[in-house]
Amino acid sequence: MSVPSITERQPWWKWPLNWWWRSLPLRVISTVFLASLVVVILGGFLIMRQATTGVIDTKKDSVKSEAAAAMANAQETLDNAAVTSSVRPNDLFQTLVANLAARSGTDRYLVIAFVNRQVVRTGQVDISSVPAALRAEVTEPGNEDKLFITPTGMRTTNEVTTRPGFAVGTMLEMPGSGAYETYLLFPLEQEQQTLNVLGTAVISTSALLVLLLTIIASLVSRQVVAPVRAARRAAESLALGNLSNRMRVRGQDDLARLAASMNYMASELEKQINQLEELSAVQQRFVSDVSHELRTPLTTVRMAAEVLYEAREDFDPVAARSAELLQAELDRFEALLTDLLEISRFDAGAAVLSLDRVDLVPIVEQVVAAHRRFAEEAGATVTIHAPGPCNAEVDARRIERIVRNLLTNAIEHSEGRPIDIWLASDDDAVAIAVRDHGVGFEASQAKQVFHRFWRADPARTRTIGGSGLGLSIAMEDARLHGGWLTAWGRPGMGAQFRLTLPREHGGILEQSPLPLVPRDLVGPSVSRVDGVEFAQPLTSSPVSAAPAQDVAAGQRSGEE
Amino acid sequence: MNTPNRIGCRSERVSVSEGTRNGSVKGRVLVVDDDASLAEMLTIVLRNEGFEPIWVSHGDQAYPAYQESRPDLILLDLMLPGRDGVEICRQIRSESGVPIVMLTAKSDTIDVVAGLEAGADDYVAKPFKAKELVARIKTRLRRQLGENESETLRIGDLTIKVDGHSVERDGKPIQLTPLEFDLLLALARKPWQVFSREVLLEQVWGYRHAADTRLVNVHVQRLRSKIERDPEHPEIVVTVRGIGYKAGEPKQPK
Numbered sequence: 001m002s003v004p005s006i007t008e009r010q011p012w013w014k015w016p017l018n019w020w021w022r023s024l025p026l027r028v029i030s031t032v033f034l035a036s037l038v039v040v041i042l043g044g045f046l047i048m049r050q051a052t053t054g055v056i057d058t059k060k061d062s063v064k065s066e067a068a069a070a071m072a073n074a075q076e077t078l079d080n081a082a083v084t085s086s087v088r089p090n091d092l093f094q095t096l097v098a099n100l101a102a103r104s105g106t107d108r109y110l111v112i113a114f115v116n117r118q119v120v121r122t123g124q125v126d127i128s129s130v131p132a133a134l135r136a137e138v139t140e141p142g143n144e145d146k147l148f149i150t151p152t153g154m155r156t157t158n159e160v161t162t163r164p165g166f167a168v169g170t171m172l173e174m175p176g177s178g179a180y181e182t183y184l185l186f187p188l189e190q191e192q193q194t195l196n197v198l199g200t201a202v203i204s205t206s207a208l209l210v211l212l213l214t215i216i217a218s219l220v221s222r223q224v225v226a227p228v229r230a231a232r233r234a235a236e237s238l239a240l241g242n243l244s245n246r247m248r249v250r251g252q253d254d255l256a257r258l259a260a261s262m263n264y265m266a267s268e269l270e271k272q273i274n275q276l277e278e279l280s281a282v283q284q285r286f287v288s289d290v291s292h293e294l295r296t297p298l299t300t301v302r303m304a305a306e307v308l309y310e311a312r313e314d315f316d317p318v319a320a321r322s323a324e325l326l327q328a329e330l331d332r333f334e335a336l337l338t339d340l341l342e343i344s345r346f347d348a349g350a351a352v353l354s355l356d357r358v359d360l361v362p363i364v365e366q367v368v369a370a371h372r373r374f375a376e377e378a379g380a381t382v383t384i385h386a387p388g389p390c391n392a393e394v395d396a397r398r399i400e401r402i403v404r405n406l407l408t409n410a411i412e413h414s415e416g417r418p419i420d421i422w423l424a425s426d427d428d429a430v431a432i433a434v435r436d437h438g439v440g441f442e443a444s445q446a447k448q449v450f451h452r453f454w455r456a457d458p459a460r461t462r463t464i465g466g467s468g469l470g471l472s473i474a475m476e477d478a479r480l481h482g483g484w485l486t487a488w489g490r491p492g493m494g495a496q497f498r499l500t501l502p503r504e505h506g507g508i509l510e511q512s513p514l515p516l517v518p519r520d521l522v523g524p525s526v527s528r529v530d531g532v533e534f535a536q537p538l539t540s541s542p543v544s545a546a547p548a549q550d551v552a553a554g555q556r557s558g559e560e
Numbered sequence: 561m562n563t564p565n566r567i568g569c570r571s572e573r574v575s576v577s578e579g580t581r582n583g584s585v586k587g588r589v590l591v592v593d594d595d596a597s598l599a600e601m602l603t604i605v606l607r608n609e610g611f612e613p614i615w616v617s618h619g620d621q622a623y624p625a626y627q628e629s630r631p632d633l634i635l636l637d638l639m640l641p642g643r644d645g646v647e648i649c650r651q652i653r654s655e656s657g658v659p660i661v662m663l664t665a666k667s668d669t670i671d672v673v674a675g676l677e678a679g680a681d682d683y684v685a686k687p688f689k690a691k692e693l694v695a696r697i698k699t700r701l702r703r704q705l706g707e708n709e710s711e712t713l714r715i716g717d718l719t720i721k722v723d724g725h726s727v728e729r730d731g732k733p734i735q736l737t738p739l740e741f742d743l744l745l746a747l748a749r750k751p752w753q754v755f756s757r758e759v760l761l762e763q764v765w766g767y768r769h770a771a772d773t774r775l776v777n778v779h780v781q782r783l784r785s786k787i788e789r790d791p792e793h794p795e796i797v798v799t800v801r802g803i804g805y806k807a808g809e810p811k812q813p814k
Contacts, residue, residue: 291665292639292665295665295686295687296595296598296665296686297595297597297598298686298687299598299601299686299687299688300595300597300598300601302687302688302689302690303598303601303602303604303605303689303690304601306605306689306690306691307601307604307605307608307690334687357802
């Protein structure tokens, strides 16, 4: 006995999926992992966004005010210079830019000015650091006094990559010679660094959080799953028959109550099973006692009847006939008693197989030989069709009894027409079919024929005097072997009983080497062939059985 | 007292000769059964067949009755008040080879094997026919009348003297019951043949149709325990797997 397993044979790439479906903790852990990952990513993203916006806005404000102050200062310088002397604008701007840069202190911003198609700048700042859009905005007429600010990527001429920064631009008016674009470039390195540090902190915190959450989930799921698994093991152990096993109950929570209920169930099961076992033992003992108690007086009666029967010639005709009847009926009584005891042994589950590897053909031959006289009295000829030895691991005594029961049943109902016994085997199974051409029965009665004391026609007399239990016993014997016993019949067309047994004990039957419906009815190709040649196709039975099975499917009402 | 088996055999012979002297009595049969009606019926049938039946109904009386009457055969019910049939069987077997046929109502239980292992030669399952029982009794008694041959056979390192009903190893006699002797003789007569259990049942027990092969198994075990040097590795009665038994190769006695 084994616990049904969920896993079947599967390609390797399905294993992880299997594992996923089979392990509750895995599912819980991975769900928690994925969910917390999503939450943390989302949260981190939001935090970073807000932090960035905050930092940048603050910077922008300080940049604005600083730039405004610097520009105002520069304008003032220019105004003064223009008033005091007339200098070339380029030279003046040169000084102005240097002053502006000096005002910013240690590289806080860079200055760039476009004076008469010449670029005046501090540091090696590249012109591309000033976005064209900003320049367009600044140089637009009417915007002379306004200060514009925009984010930009700034770089020096010998740098390839750009750094984030703010570009602030305005027009500086030089009295007398015109207005010139001047830009201040504020690098955001400080802020960038701050944000980088913040980002690293958010990422590492998130990773730690996810990890911890996963660990917590695994701990929790383990805590929940461990008792469930213990319950599963306990249930499996119960199923295997270890009824005395109990689960440990700890605490008072739901899981403890689960364990307690499991234990309660186990003890109830144990009680019930013990009761049943006791009943079965009582039944078996009863059968055994009845057997003993009935047999001793029956022996006496039977011997007395024999003595009377032997001496019947000395009696008057009435007494003589009575002695004959007594003798004959005692045979029936004994057969009935034997069959009844056998049936009750099956019912009590006391029947056991004593297995041997044997050839079924000689068994069938022996049974037929033993019943030749009965068959002759009934006017039926019995023919055995065997393609060769049919070896199987069976209880020979029981198989002999099945064949005997099927044969006596066939003779009893044969109406004097021939009886055929077919044997066949394939790799997994052996089969014996007993076919008669007698009265037959309705297709709907195919199951009833195996019922105890069932008669097709209650008015029919019994000739051999079977107990009415023969087919029931045959069915039980077949079941005990893990085999099939199926009946097919049609009124006026006779009947066929087919026994199929696995070759090895414990084997599972999938199909029978013989068709359920008699071969002589299956098709015109085989119906007119006589016995010996007819036996030929049986050797290739798996192939030849297939079409026959199709026909059987069409008339399935007869199948068990 | 001489060796028990000898006495057993001899006394049987004496009583058989007495029986033949009487003309009608074929042998004395001790019936041990607690069912009075069955016992009476058995008595009637046995007397009809020319046997001299003696009946005891209680287990405790069985052994004294055996000692007193020295029967040629014992019909023994296994379920008895007082002493158990298996126990009685064992006690009688310990000092005699007298044929014991069990009467049993439970042919499919271990009782039968227990009885056979205790030394019963054969059993008849109730309800039996009178003819069947008489046939069993006659088979067991006829065997003892013996074949009047002065044959000496060898099997393994044993010497069998057919007329003397004796088996010797290195000149020392081995005590066998008549049934065990018959079994050994059947194998020794055809040392080249493998005997199936069914064939042995027919030759030694006289069964025409298939019967209980446990009879053969149990008695081969009993026989081996007496004649084999190592019953676990038999050399005289050899098992042929899946078929039956055969005689071991004859060896020169040391």
